[in-house]
Amino acid sequence: MTRWYEDISPGDTLPLGSHTFTQEEIIEYNLQYDNQYFHTDPELAKHSHFGSIIASGWHTALVGQRKLVDGLFAEEEKLRDEGREPGVSGPSPGINRMSFITPVRPGDTVEFELKVTDKRPSRSLPGWGLLFNRMKAVNQNGEVVYVAEFVGFTKLRDFRPTIRQRIMMWAARIPLLRKLLKR
Amino acid sequence: MTRWYEDISPGDTLPLGSHTFTQEEIIEYNLQYDNQYFHTDPELAKHSHFGSIIASGWHTALVGQRKLVDGLFAEEEKLRDEGREPGVSGPSPGINRMSFITPVRPGDTVEFELKVTDKRPSRSLPGWGLLFNRMKAVNQNGEVVYVAEFVGFTKLRDFRPTIRQRIMMWAARIPLLRKLLKR
Numbered sequence: 001m002t003r004w005y006e007d008i009s010p011g012d013t014l015p016l017g018s019h020t021f022t023q024e025e026i027i028e029y030n031l032q033y034d035n036q037y038f039h040t041d042p043e044l045a046k047h048s049h050f051g052s053i054i055a056s057g058w059h060t061a062l063v064g065q066r067k068l069v070d071g072l073f074a075e076e077e078k079l080r081d082e083g084r085e086p087g088v089s090g091p092s093p094g095i096n097r098m099s100f101i102t103p104v105r106p107g108d109t110v111e112f113e114l115k116v117t118d119k120r121p122s123r124s125l126p127g128w129g130l131l132f133n134r135m136k137a138v139n140q141n142g143e144v145v146y147v148a149e150f151v152g153f154t155k156l157r158d159f160r161p162t163i164r165q166r167i168m169m170w171a172a173r174i175p176l177l178r179k180l181l182k183r
Numbered sequence: 184m185t186r187w188y189e190d191i192s193p194g195d196t197l198p199l200g201s202h203t204f205t206q207e208e209i210i211e212y213n214l215q216y217d218n219q220y221f222h223t224d225p226e227l228a229k230h231s232h233f234g235s236i237i238a239s240g241w242h243t244a245l246v247g248q249r250k251l252v253d254g255l256f257a258e259e260e261k262l263r264d265e266g267r268e269p270g271v272s273g274p275s276p277g278i279n280r281m282s283f284i285t286p287v288r289p290g291d292t293v294e295f296e297l298k299v300t301d302k303r304p305s306r307s308l309p310g311w312g313l314l315f316n317r318m319k320a321v322n323q324n325g326e327v328v329y330v331a332e333f334v335g336f337t338k339l340r341d342f343r344p345t346i347r348q349r350i351m352m353w354a355a356r357i358p359l360l361r362k363l364l365k366r
Contacts, residue, residue, distance in 0.1 A: 032249070033245050033248055033249050034248055034249070034252055035249075035252055036252060038274065049273060049274070049308075050274075054274075056248075057274075057275060057277070057278075058244070058245060058248055061241070062216050062241060062245070065216055065217055065239075065241055066215070066216050066217070066218075069217055069218055069219060090232060091219075091221065091232070091233075091237075091240075091283075091286075092240060092283065093282065093283060093284075094240070094280065094281050094282035094283055095240075095278070095280070095281040096280060097277065097278070097279060097280065098277050098278040098281070099276065099277035100274075100275065100276060100277055101276075103274075125232075
């Protein structure tokens with residue numbers, strides 16, 4: 001979400017559009033990153049558990065990530081068009097769970113969506129909040145193919161640091177002090 | 184792990200080698216999949232939280248996945264060279280947790296390692312076991328940059344299905360019955 005932490009509520013949803021996974025794309029992606037036969041070899045994959053090649057879960061997740069970033073940029077532009085100032089979203093400390101539920105097969109069209117499930121101010125980064133988002137991908141038959149629980153930083157608009165926070169934030173700019181503070 | 188389920192024990196470790204993340208590679212990867220300025224724009228990134236561009240966590244994870252697959256293939260070849268029959272590893276139903284702990288910066292050399300943490304027979308797929316593996320990546324300063332808990336299927340060598348399992352496995356080959364069984 002590119003809005004400020006204060007403007008984001010659990011339940012907010014960002015539709016991210018769809019992507020069709022062609023056989024060529026699946027093979028090309030997996031030759032590079034996940035070259036197991038059930039991702040790259042249509043003939044051998046006929047004898048696999050799935051009966052055809054399937055997209056690597058990583059591939060589905062990465063297409064989703066690109067959709068997500070594009071969606072955030074589009075939201076930012078929309079806010080500017082409306083004369084509103086977009087917030088600042090930061091990096092992600094991780095992903096709590098990624099599940100690949102239904103195989104993605106060549107020709108499948110998958111629809112991605114991000115939904116805010118929870119938020120709280122960050123304990124380690126003053127001025128930032130943590131967003132918990134649920135990524136969901138659904139194929140053309142309505143089957144969920146992939147869900148993931150993302151954690152992301154987003155900035156607070158109305159942040160007034162305490163004196164202690166001011167000192168910590170200033171100290172964190174000095175590499176040696178940053179290392180000490182981390183302990 | 185490319186060995187049979189029975190031959191794999193918690194604590195088994197597979198070293199996966201290292202990778203140096205160049206600035207060019209980081210930018211190229213992220214222009215494609217995660218085009219946020221702190222991943223793609225060295226000038227703007229100077230003003231970011233990190234003070235330089237950093238690899239996307241996805242990029243680190245995907246380099247790790249490629250290392251993992253290469254490591255599995257190498258293990259398989261080694262087993263064959265020793266005259267042993269490799270096991271069959273299957274797809275992954277998901278990842279329980281992915282954490283990006285320390286940023287990966289241009290020039291960093293990151294060492295990957297997979298460690299088995301637990302295993303149990305699959306409840307949903309007769310003849311297969313579930314492996315719980317911990318992926319860990321450490322940079323040249325000994326800092327952990329990335330950890331993830333992978334779940335993967337691997338085949339049992341000594342599987343004798345019960346009559347009930349035989350019927351279920353046979354029925355699952357028929358698409359319509361498979362759908363009914365899934366419910």
